[in-house]
Amino acid sequence: MFIKENMKKKVMVGLSGGVDSAVAASLLKDQGYEVVGVTMCLGVAPSPGGKTKCCGPEEIEDARRVCRTIGIRHYILDFARELEEEIIGPFVRDYRLGITPNPCVACNAQIKFGALLEKALAMGFDFLATGHYAGIVETDSGLALAKAWDKRKDQTYFLYAIPQKALPNVLFPLSDLTKEEVRKIAADKNLPVSNKPESQDICFIPADGISSFMKGRSNHEPGHIVDINGNTIGRHRGIASYTIGQRTGLGISSPMPLYVISIDAEKNRIIAGERKYLLAVGLVADTLNMFTEIPAEKVSGKIRYGHRPAACSAEITGGYLHVSFEKPQEAITPGQSIVLYDGEKLIGGGIIRFATRRVEELPGPHQEKSIISN
RNA sequence: AGGGGGUUCGUUCAACGGCAGGACGCUGGCCUUUGAAGCCAUGAAUGUAGGUUCGAUUCCUACACCCCCUG
Numbered sequence: 001m002f003i004k005e006n007m008k009k010k011v012m013v014g015l016s017g018g019v020d021s022a023v024a025a026s027l028l029k030d031q032g033y034e035v036v037g038v039t040m041c042l043g044v045a046p047s048p049g050g051k052t053k054c055c056g057p058e059e060i061e062d063a064r065r066v067c068r069t070i071g072i073r074h075y076i077l078d079f080a081r082e083l084e085e086e087i088i089g090p091f092v093r094d095y096r097l098g099i100t101p102n103p104c105v106a107c108n109a110q111i112k113f114g115a116l117l118e119k120a121l122a123m124g125f126d127f128l129a130t131g132h133y134a135g136i137v138e139t140d141s142g143l144a145l146a147k148a149w150d151k152r153k154d155q156t157y158f159l160y161a162i163p164q165k166a167l168p169n170v171l172f173p174l175s176d177l178t179k180e181e182v183r184k185i186a187a188d189k190n191l192p193v194s195n196k197p198e199s200q201d202i203c204f205i206p207a208d209g210i211s212s213f214m215k216g217r218s219n220h221e222p223g224h225i226v227d228i229n230g231n232t233i234g235r236h237r238g239i240a241s242y243t244i245g246q247r248t249g250l251g252i253s254s255p256m257p258l259y260v261i262s263i264d265a266e267k268n269r270i271i272a273g274e275r276k277y278l279l280a281v282g283l284v285a286d287t288l289n290m291f292t293e294i295p296a297e298k299v300s301g302k303i304r305y306g307h308r309p310a311a312c313s314a315e316i317t318g319g320y321l322h323v324s325f326e327k328p329q330e331a332i333t334p335g336q337s338i339v340l341y342d343g344e345k346l347i348g349g350g351i352i353r354f355a356t357r358r359v360e361e362l363p364g365p366h367q368e369k370s371i372i373s374n
Numbered sequence: 375a376g377g378g379g380g381u382u383c384g385u386u387c388a389a390c391g392g393c394a395g396g397a398c399g400c401u402g403g404c405c406u407u408u409g410a411a412g413c414c415a416u417g418a419a420u421g422u423a424g425g426u427u428c429g430a431u432u433c434c435u436a437c438a439c440c441c442c443c444u445g
Binding site for chain 2: 016018020091100101102103104105132155158202203205210240241242243244245246247248249250251252253254255256257258259260275278304305306307330331333335336
């Protein structure tokens, strides 16, 4: 009664235990696909203090109940080793270098749409689907990601690094739905997770925070917080507790709020200053993943999840992506990703290595080097 | 040791003798598949002992502590 073609197509749906993936699975079932739910076991032990936010036992149980309600089979696949080696290892390493990684970007590229997709294909599935809010469109250079219909929920920022060759085998059933519609579908279908709260933090970081997570894995030495002239104005609890642009947690009172301007891993210190010092006009990124050519005219660039894309121009030279913004942007942070969009279409992106500033924007008399290179 | 200035939330700065207020920090909430940012909100102080006054953070006295100048 539905699309006959789909009857034969097998889809593996990644189920996190949340509403979105549950609805995705349900929709695919309705569309006539042969659907199997899969939850990744990432080997993340619940911390003594709090529970793990996803990938934990409760989440697996929720996913199982969803599958029972929809009437599909549910598997659990173990990716603990991959997570540890490909995501957590680099994550810890980045923090030691004083940069702020985005493990979700890496996880999507290497685990979900890397190892998991590979496994799905090997098991005879035609597609891997997830509950991401993202679209896939046809372009002159092949399939590319595109923003979801619900701009508020669009998650393409986290997905830009997935390989283009994966796209023919990927489905995003929620691409044209709003969050409200998804909630409603979940409620109409009596999915057991329809009222589950939003928001998940980094899945392998336990509830008691990143500082305690890093404690066992990295040198977590306290050090000085200095102003842009190098004067000590406070102490920090270890570089891994800070990111550029951060205001909370410095514990320093001053006439104006202070922000983390730069992180100097070599000297184990944090440079803090007023908000205006967060501005930079451009950036250089590497580890690129491009779907299409960069148009000559203006595009928009997103510096950070939650950042409003800003008008910029971009070009790739020598393997590096150079981006310059029309207006200076705040808190361009090494380790975070720059993602370029041409309207709705995702052009590609990369990992920010450093921000570039005009000479007259340099804050202190002798901090140029550390601030530029951060 | 002598002279001068000062002491108010955690920090910093206000308050004609009339309910002690702001900023920053801290804490909580909203937002959010990266600890950002932003927005909203709560809490929190007159150094000690006397005096004048209807009423003292404010005026007076003593003490304690801090800062500056001078041997």
